[in-house]
Amino acid sequence: MEPGSQIAHRYQIIRLLGEGGMASVYLARDLQTGQDVSVKLLRVELENDAASKKRFKHDARRAIDLQNEHIVKLLDAGEADSQPFIVMEYVPGMDLKHFLKLNHPLPIATAVQLMQQIVEGMVVAHQHGVIHRDLKPQNILVGADNQIKITDFGIATALGQNELTQTNSLVGSIHYLSPEQGRGGLATPQSDVYALGIILFELLTGQVPFQGENTIAIAMKHFQTPMPSMRDWRPEIPQALDNVVQKATAKQPQDRYQDASEMATDLATVLNKKRAREPKFAVATECDDMTRPLDVEQIRQATDQLRTQIKATRPLDATIPPASVRSKRRKWPWLVGVSLLGLGLLGGGGYWYFNQPVQVPDVTGESLESARQSLASRRLKVGDVHQRYSKQIAAGEVMAIDGPLQRHRGQSIDLTVSRGVKSYQIGYYTGERYRNVADSLRKKGFVVHQETQYSADYDRGMIIKQSLPVGEVAHPGSDTITLTVSAGKDEVKLPNFKNQSVNQVLSFANQHGLPLTIMTTHSDTVANNHVVSQQVKAGHSLTRGDSLVVTIASENDAEKTTNVQLTIPYDKRHRENQVQIYVRDMNHNYRTPYQTLTITSDQTVTLPLKLKNNSTGSYRVVRDGRTILSANNIN
CATH class of the missing domain: 2.60.40.2560 (Immunoglobulin-like)
Incomplete structure (x- = not known):
């Protein structure tokens, strides 16, 4: 879009900030508030792709609930002239990739502090059932005082099948892609954990662990090549810190941290002197517990072998019974064997059937009854239903799927359902102490802004006026309250x-x-x-x-x-x-x-x-x- 163009008669384009595989991002001015914002627009070639548009809007609706100081805040989303758009806070600064180029090598403590901010943002995402799927330094912004902000939630997912057809769309991500994603499997919180481990490796060494001539070569290294130790580049790195990377980037998801919260807990003490002599991380087991179909030919061979062994152990001088008796005796062991074999095949087939992984359908935005039907179509059922307020999701609709998105047939799926928008009635705050009122409002979820003004009538720290009138019904998360506070006499x-x-x-x-x-x-x-x-x-x-x-x-x-x-x-x-x-x-x-x-x-x-x-x-x-x-x- 050209500078000066307007979106939804509100956001005026200033300049292009960057372009990705799915969207273009512009710096714009919010004509209502006067603030600078970032506006993300779906790429022109995807405007007529109904699936991309649907996911673009859907992911925006989910991301707007992610409220954390280390996640770029989503301010608005909609569609103007058939073109979907997302409005986010504008973060002056640079992405982490550029930051590393300018500041490498980072002090170990600085790298850990930056990583803790990144992981903290992902803890909130995972708690809301949101998987980023495309974590990389280019999607992490570094603002003033090294303040971290994660961006591009859900954008990689919105590409879906299309991301494999977009030229070079995976080049920027292949260095951080988990083995299961590279094989075309479902992304889980552990997939984000894998990317976090690669990012921590890069923070401390200045490079990614796996290089190759093309994306296939790099992906194969993710599948097969052991993760190198950061201590090969920087021997001063504590073993405990190297262990965090090794565990986060284990080849099998079950050997990694189960989510960002578990990784954050480990990272919090990684520089503690008590962990100075920590042994090297080693995967607990290399056993492949994957459920596989039973091989009928192997069962037949095993049965023949067993029959041969039984014949070999029969006494040579045993009395040979009459033919009619032998005939009858010969029949019943075979009947038992065949029956056991049939039962074994049936049981094995049933075990294989019910242990086949199935993808949990995306039921967010559906009513609970509709979600039951969608899950039943995959031989899944609704488990525990939790409720949470939401300013974006209508009451009674599913907000999030709790737990991994790949399950086995017959399992129960826990869901979080919206209770609708939480609201409060605004009180009379003039003459009250600002700190007490602001703390109370923030605990309810409101964003509170403070303005100061000299006053001869109110003592310092007392509220002079409020932006929302007494008795007005306001909604946390969407309504901002500005309180003007006395600075005392001038x-x-x-x-x-x-x-x-x-x-x-x-x-x-x-x-x-x-x-x-x-x-x-x-x-x-x-x-x-x-x-x-x-x-x-x-x-x-x-x-x-x-x-x-x-x-x-x-x-x-x-x-x-x-x-x-x-x-x-x-x-x-x-x-x-x-x-x-x-x-x-x-x-x-x-x-x-x-x-x-x-x-x-x-x-x-x-x-x-x-x-x-x-x-x-x-x-x-x-x-x-x-x-x-x-x-x-x-x-």
Whole structure:
């Protein structure tokens, strides 16, 4: 899209940030809030792909529930002119890949601290049943103070089958792809854990563990080649830290951490001195427990062998019974054997059937009854049903599938079902202590913003006003509450104005919000329009809003012009400020504005006051309906 283009009449494109296999990402301006945001748009060639569009929207709906400081916040999602879009917070900085190029080698403690942030974000994702599936440094942003933000949740999944047909779409990910994903199997939390282990390896060594001429060669190394030790590159790396990588990247998913939470627990103590002599990690067992169909030919051969052994053990001098008896005796062992064989095959076939892995259908967004039917079609059933509030999923619809997405026939699947949007009625917070109110609101899930303002009526830390009115029904997670908090009285220490010009005093008064009152007197020692004295002595203080009173020297001219220069401050809370300036002199009064302005930044104006016969003038500046500057007795 071209700069200046708008999406949904709200987001104005500034520039392209990057392009991926499925989407393009732009920096944009939210015209409602004035904030910079990132907007992700589905690629043009996928706009007519119904499956891609459906997954794009579906994954956006799931990702919006992921609230964590280490996950890029999803702000909005929708469709404009048949083109799906996702709006996310904009994170100034760089991706982790670029960060490593600029900062390698990282100190071990720094690498661990960065990794802990990444894993913490993935803990929240796994708790919500969300699998990233495409974790890599390019999808991890590093902001100010090395603050980590994970992005691109669900985008790799949204490609589905298409990601194999997009040219080079897997090149950027193959270095971090788990063996089961490379074989075309289902991604699980352990698949994300594998990618986390590769990322930790790269953080500490500056390179990925497996290189190759093409994606196939790299994938084969993921399947077969043992994970190298980071200590081969950096011997100072503790064995306990190398063990985290070795366990996270085990070839079999069951030998890895079961999810990010388990990995986070291990990572938290990895630099502890108590683990200094930790032995090398070793997979507990190499046994292949995969369920396989029984081989009928092997069973037949084993039966023949057993029959031969029985014949060989028969006594040579045993009395041979009559033929009719032998015939009868020969029949029943064969009948028993065949029956046992049939039962064995039947039991083995049944065991094989019920232990075949099946993919759990994606029932998120369906009603509970519909989910039951979808699961039943795969010979699965609904297990425990948990409920959770959601601002995106309607009440009664499935929010998440709990547990792995690959099960065996007949197993129960636990589901999380939406209770709908949680809401609260806004109370009256003015006059309450900000810390107490903010803590209470945040525990309920609200985002609370603080603004400060000087006040002579409220003590420091007390709430002056609130953005949401009393009694309004608000929803945590979607509604933001802004509380304006008193910074106490704004005390202004006065300098010595003696011999300063009236314009210098006016500039000081405007800067500190002090209405100026000017008295006049005759002086033989002070120049005309310069200060002779001040009512409040130098070194003492006034509170913002108090009048600053000075006496200036004045000549009794019949008529004169006094030029008053003042700066009108811009209120950044509004895009534009409407300003009216009122002047009282020989030619003007306060009934009509002397000048009307629309300002978008601080603006300096000069007011020429026509005065005579030792008369005085005055002015008043009104911004958005409120008087912000004024002065009286100007001569």
